[in-house]
Amino acid sequence: MVYHIIVSFGRDRQYEFKFSHTDLASGSPEDARRWFDKEFADLECEPSNPMGKVLIIDKILNVARYGGEQRFIDGKDWATR
Template sequence: MSHTVIVVFGKGKEYEFKFTQADLGGQTAEEARRWFDKEFVTLECEPSNPVGKVLIIDKVLNVAKYGGEARFAEAGGWAKDFTRNAALALGRDTVRVDVADFIIGY
């Protein structure tokens, strides 16, 4: 099975990452959610909804936003970790993380 994660920072600013099931390295969805929990704190993200629970979708969007476009443009280790963990945490083969419009599509 292949996975595609596209991170969008506006028109003409799309970064696509493709990987196989083997690239996930046996990681679980729970481990992916923990990665987002850690990055959310490390990047000092502000919750989208100051009242109530922060959902995994909010964490994915905020981590992408606070992580910044430059990391995705470089396509280095952090961006690859982000995309693998996004696919796992959200349980989808194709994920579109639209930071500019603050929405996730499948």
């Protein structure tokens, strides 16, 4: 199985990533959550929910937004994590 992810910052500013099941086997879901928690805090992301509850999808979207397009342009190491 191949997972296909597109991160878009607007028209003609899309970044595509493809991962196989074996690419993702080296990390656990908990490792991914910890990485998003750390990046969310380090980037000083603002929770989008006024009640303060932050869903994982909100963390993913905010980390991409606050991390900025340049991180996707400069190199794929951060972006693929």
